[in-house]
Amino acid sequence: MQLSILLKPEAVRVFGKMSSKKRLFQELGEIAATAYGLASSDAIDALQERESLGPTGVGHGVALPHARLHGLDHVRGAFVRLEKPLDFGAVDRQPVDLVFALFAPQDSGVDHLKALALVSRTLRDTATCEKLRANTDPATLHAVLTEAQTSSQAA
Incomplete structure (x- = not known):
């Protein structure tokens, strides 16, 4: 499984x-509708339903x-x-600025779990997060995310 397959450039x-x-969930629903043809209301409802089970903020500014x-x-x-971090109820009580x-x-x-593990591994990398926080161009952010996975696989 590769981030370049999971994540279209227009979904950044x-x-x-x-x-x-x-x-934020409304915006994510709109992105899902635009990039993947999903019904935005379904995506928003599903995200909110999952979040009601417990916050998905994993710490270090990542959700x-x-x-x-x-x-x-x-x-x-x-x-x-x-650009301005959002309170997300993260496990470390830190606001979130990177959301995947x-x-x-x-x-x-198992594919869902593999994708979650892949994204989690990628965003646990401090250098990758620093690059993401240092850039505001969506194309650059997509490149950082997809290149981070490629370089971590080579290691």
Whole structure:
């Protein structure tokens, strides 16, 4: 599994300020609709439903919201960099500025978990996160994410 397959360049965005987690999920739903043809309302509802089970902020300014949806054939991703960090209820109580959302088929099973592990490994890398935080161009952010995985596989 590769990030370059999970994440289309048009599913990478930068936002200045996000007023709430709910608003962020609305934006992620719009990205999923635009990039992958998903129903934005379904994506938003699924993200909120998953988040109600417990926050997906994993610490160090990173959140990995994820949801299962009908009508998908593969796991898909959306990445958002926030210029102003957002309180996300993360495990370390730090606000979040790097958000990688995953949308998986309802019956994806192990593929969903593999994608989550891949994204988690990528965003645990301090150097990768520093590069993401230093850039505001979506194309550059996509390149950083997809190159980070390539270089970590070579190691």
